[in-house]
Amino acid sequence: MLDVSQPSVATSAMPFTPYHFGPGLLVKSLLPRWFSMIGFIATQVLIDCETLYYLITRQYPIHRTFHTFAGSAVAALVLAVLLIGLAAASARYVGKGAVSPRLAATLGGEVSKAGLVVGCLVGGASHTLLDGIFHRDVWPFAPWHQGIPFFSIVGPGDLQLLCVAAGLIGVVVLGVRSWLLRKAG
Numbered sequence: 128m129l130d131v132s133q134p135s136v137a138t139s140a141m142p143f144t145p146y147h148f149g150p151g152l153l154v155k156s157l158l159p160r161w162f163s164m165i166g167f168i169a170t171q172v173l174i175d176c177e178t179l180y181y182l183i184t185r186q187y188p189i190h191r192t193f194h195t196f197a198g199s200a201v202a203a204l205v206l207a208v209l210l211i212g213l214a215a216a217s218a219r220y221v222g223k224g225a226v227s228p229r230l231a232a233t234l235g236g237e238v239s240k241a242g243l244v245v246g247c248l249v250g251g252a253s254h255t256l257l258d259g260i261f262h263r264d265v266w267p268f269a270p271w272h273q274g275i276p277f278f279s280i281v282g283p284g285d286l287q288l289l290c291v292a293a294g295l296i297g298v299v300v301l302g303v304r305s306w307l308l309r310k311a312g
């Protein structure tokens with residue numbers, strides 16, 4: 128079995144978290160009303176708090192429960208519930224009519240229940256998948272299966288490039304959508 132107890136084989140030292148945002152932007156551009164980028168990003172940060180904790184305390188492997196599909200889904204759902212509560216509490220302080228209809232339509236998916244649940248869940252699943260390709264100490268299907276089926280199916284450089292490309296495509300599509308909305312309005 129792979130020995131992930133040593134830092135030398137535990138993971139790449141390069142921080143990978145920001146690369147997750149690329150695919151998130153692409154999904155946001157395709158499903159703007161059904162996908163919360165806020166929920167997506169918050170999930171990436173929460174999941175990598177696990178990595179940070181084990182890095183700081185020098186315990187290996189540094190990718191554990193939150194980096195499995197099951198663990199990331201639970202973390203994502205708990206976070207979605209918290210964010211939905213936060214959005215509902217914030218809404219009480221924003222008067223009706225304070226936000227223009229166009230802005231409300233644009234931001235709707237960011238704070239809606241469906242948008243937050245979808246954004247957090249996609250964030251959790253994509254985090255496990257991408258980290259499972261990038262880091263060899265990620266066991267996506269634990270606790271049922273302790274294997275690394277995704278590791279290195281795409282090289283680290285290519286994976287980073289794909290994430291950046293996805294983000295750029297997402298930004299372009301969002302820009303075009305915004306331009307079309309302004310033109311129509």
Ligand SMILES: [Zn+2]
Binds near residue numbers: 174178194254258
């Ligand atoms: Zn991670």
